[in-house]
Amino acid sequence: MKIGFAGLGHLGSAIAQHLIAEHVDLIVWNRTPGKAAGLGVPIAKTPRELMDDSDIVIMNLFDSDAVDEVMNGKNGLLAGDCQGSLIIDTTTNHFERVLAFHEQARDHGARYLECPVLGSVVPASAGKLTVVVSGEKTAFDEAKPVLSKIGSTIHYLGEPALATKMKLINNLVLGSFMATCAEAVALGEAAGVERTRVIDILLSGAGNSMILSAKKEKLANAEFSTHFSSALIYKDLHYLQDLCRIMRRPLFIGSTVKELFAMTRSKGYDDLDFSAVYRVFKEL
CATH class of the missing domain: 1.10.1040.10 (N-(1-d-carboxylethyl)-l-norvaline Dehydrogenase; domain 2)
Structure with missing residues (x-):
């Protein structure tokens, strides 16, 4: 299974590096490509390309404006054929806007899980974050093997926006x-x-x-x-x-x-x- 990863800030880089250490087949995208250069994995040119080349895409971005741009912008994740794809969003979003992200993904045939994480760089580097999840149970079940590599504790809350x-x-x-x-x-x-x-x-x-x-x-x-x-x-x-x-x-x-x-x-x-x-x- 190929995993896409969008967003290589301090926390995102730590998560991505841990996934690589866990032998996850990773492809990455970052707005500033230079941040991806040292990871030793393929780099997508756009979020759309990241989605096209991945079974699951993980996002770790600054805020809901950034998530909106990566999902819905020109050459965003939802710009291509994403039928059946799974988006795992570890960004800390605005509780109202995250509801729109669930709906937008669904309108394009994709599944969206909001999965904000508790903890920062040190636990992320060891796969010991706490992950709080909202979204469809079937999507959560599919994502659980990946989430278990990110966090040692996972709380599934179900209803959209509750995790946020x-x-x-x-x-x-x-x-x-x-x-x-x-x-x-x-x-x-x-x-x-x-x-x-x-x-x-x-x-x-x-x-x-x-x-x-x-x-x-x-x-x-x-x-x-x-x-x-x-x-x-x-x-x-x-x-x-x-x-x-x-x-x-x-x-x-x-x-x-x-x-x-x-x-x-x-x-x-x-x-x-x-x-x-x-x-x-x-x-x-």
């Missing part, structure tokens, strides 16, 4: 924890405690968490090469605000955290890892 909504809710926790840990480290330093000591104390106390453990070295060394960018968490929290508006629910913590990550944008840190929100607090 759950991913946005997960990222409320992710963004809030990261911002709290970053503020605590900056506060500890300002109070006169050495930064690595602050981190160690937090990890042995109330701050002990998967998030602080994963970002310990980045915070300790103030080195923010990107695993999951500030721009992405800002986008996801913006989508979450839209969800709460539709649900007629307030979003207290998430709205504040979103504006903290908006400050990373205003300071030019948005392409850095989202742990760079520490710099916002450090510079106060």
Whole structure:
């Protein structure tokens, strides 16, 4: 079975490289072809060509605008004969627009699964992401062998848009924890405690968490090469605000955290890892 892969950003590259290491027969496409050059696998010239040459196509893109362009643009995935094809979309989408992607694929005879993933580059490199899935059960059953190479934990929610909504809710926790840990480290330093000591104390106390453990070295060394960018968490929290508006629910913590990550944008840190929100607090 030949698998197509579209989108070679930080997370997409890690997923693709792991699939290659697992001996998956992969063909890739990226808007910037140079990012695909070092993978040692065939490179499609367009998303349409990727679909034509693949049994299943996986997408990992920045946002729903990018997904729309790759699926529906000139020479997009749906531009050719895609009858019976399966699209696995690991992008974190907008909860309303993902419904259109299900419908558009169906109108062209393809199947679409929304499969946002929890985790970033490190677990992706080991095939240990968590995958949340919505879409037709028969499509999920067909995709499961591929999904099991991407994630060690898979949750099938069925109803379209549920997986996307759950991913946005997960990222409320992710963004809030990261911002709290970053503020605590900056506060500890300002109070006169050495930064690595602050981190160690937090990890042995109330701050002990998967998030602080994963970002310990980045915070300790103030080195923010990107695993999951500030721009992405800002986008996801913006989508979450839209969800709460539709649900007629307030979003207290998430709205504040979103504006903290908006400050990373205003300071030019948005392409850095989202742990760079520490710099916002450090510079106060």
